[in-house]
Amino acid sequence: MKVTLxxxxxxxxxxxxxQGRVFQLPPLALATVAAxxxxxxxxxxxxxxxxxxxxxxATDLVGITALTRFAPHAYDIADRFRKRxxxxxxGGMHPSALPNEAIKHCDxxxxxxxxxxxxxLVKDFEKKRLKKYYKNKEFVDLSTIGRPRRDxxxxxxxxxxxxxQTTRGCPFNxxxxxVTKFFGRTYRTRPVASVIKEIREMKTxxxxxxxxxxxxxxxxxxxxxxxxxxxxxxxxxxxxxNITDDPKxxxxxxxxxxxxxxxxLESADYESLTQMNKRFLKPQKFKDAIKHxxxxxxxxxxxxxxxxxxxxxxxxxxxxxxxxxxxxxxxxFAVLTPYPGTAIYNRLIRENRIFNFDWTKYDAxxxxxxxxxxxxxKLKQEVDKLxxxxxxxxxxxxxILTLGKRIPLQLLPxxxxxxxxxxxxxxxxxx
Numbered sequence: 001m002k003v004t005l006x007x008x009x010x011x012x013x014x015x016x017x018x019q020g021r022v023f024q025l026p027p028l029a030l031a032t033v034a035a036x037x038x039x040x041x042x043x044x045x046x047x048x049x050x051x052x053x054x055x056x057x058a059t060d061l062v063g064i065t066a067l068t069r070f071a072p073h074a075y076d077i078a079d080r081f082r083k084r085x086x087x088x089x090x091g092g093m094h095p096s097a098l099p100n101e102a103i104k105h106c107d108x109x110x111x112x113x114x115x116x117x118x119x120x121l122v123k124d125f126e127k128k129r130l131k132k133y134y135k136n137k138e139f140v141d142l143s144t145i146g147r148p149r150r151d152x153x154x155x156x157x158x159x160x161x162x163x164x165q166t167t168r169g170c171p172f173n174x175x176x177x178x179v180t181k182f183f184g185r186t187y188r189t190r191p192v193a194s195v196i197k198e199i200r201e202m203k204t205x206x207x208x209x210x211x212x213x214x215x216x217x218x219x220x221x222x223x224x225x226x227x228x229x230x231x232x233x234x235x236x237x238x239x240x241x242n243i244t245d246d247p248k249x250x251x252x253x254x255x256x257x258x259x260x261x262x263x264x265l266e267s268a269d270y271e272s273l274t275q276m277n278k279r280f281l282k283p284q285k286f287k288d289a290i291k292h293x294x295x296x297x298x299x300x301x302x303x304x305x306x307x308x309x310x311x312x313x314x315x316x317x318x319x320x321x322x323x324x325x326x327x328x329x330x331x332x333f334a335v336l337t338p339y340p341g342t343a344i345y346n347r348l349i350r351e352n353r354i355f356n357f358d359w360t361k362y363d364a365x366x367x368x369x370x371x372x373x374x375x376x377x378k379l380k381q382e383v384d385k386l387x388x389x390x391x392x393x394x395x396x397x398x399x400i401l402t403l404g405k406r407i408p409l410q411l412l413p414x415x416x417x418x419x420x421x422x423x424x425x426x427x428x429x430x431x
Contacts, residue, residue, distance in 0.1 A: 031148035097341030268322035307336035
């Protein structure tokens, strides 16, 4: 028996979202599902961002994961395999949020995490008893998850492949985020010894932690960082800015090898943060917090979300100046996007403000709802302009010169990513 696991990708040239090689991350979720597959089953992973799908391949069962913006293409993939008579299972964020939509294009939908029920699903398939829906009764115990099948990656095609997950879940419940719906509001952690063993098995000195907030459980984070500092690795991850409230833990993270963090700053406006259910963030403290991170040798990619109900057109200029003022090394600007299953989606549906249900537009670059104080078109245009202005050549050089004085060893990778962002902007709009 053979199972083919597929990660769909944007297929048009004028695509939204970061598709350059530096942004291509291996599909860790599929590698984890592959690890949960019974040993007698052959498994292959196809990442469409790297290779075309062979619809005539010899396979018995196809599994497709789908984020919202990839959903229509994922459905097309499923339809084409089913036309051949191949059974198809779908999972991931979008099918989990809208399983009744997804089931129209597949034979079975996995709602939520696949680990814990995947073995049963495969057994049911072998017995020709595949159910329409599969869902774990409880969230998965991370200590029971096997090593991801990284051997199935086309490693030579990725810039980085050594990604690992130590925690799942997030208690913050931000209005625009689908993480809590999918992984729950309680932090679940892997045994630190298991994490360290996996890092050693990867035989790498660079690690990317795919956790949504690696500092979320501070007791666990302290144990993890205390162990990591003896491994001699350099690592990146995601975090909340409130980690700077704990200088000792931040210092320990830096000593353990942390060199960069993706941080959801979200807005320069506290009222916007309140609307997003992120009241714990205080914009007036951002500059000092970023300085604390820089003082520890940690670079910051700060993410902003634009389009909240309180925001008028002044928010764009204020956001650009704020991003410069707080001296983040990289920035990401997103149009507020009501992904199915999120609190913001449910609210905007009730208010009849979503006018576009073309899921391909749910890419954080298009406005699919009616803002209160500007047009949807204006929102999109101004967010596009934010990208162009922040990554202007002279602005990039100024950041790099500042970074060179502060963190010289990180100069080259930050320069690479800055110019990679410029390249991606040029691919989707005039730069």
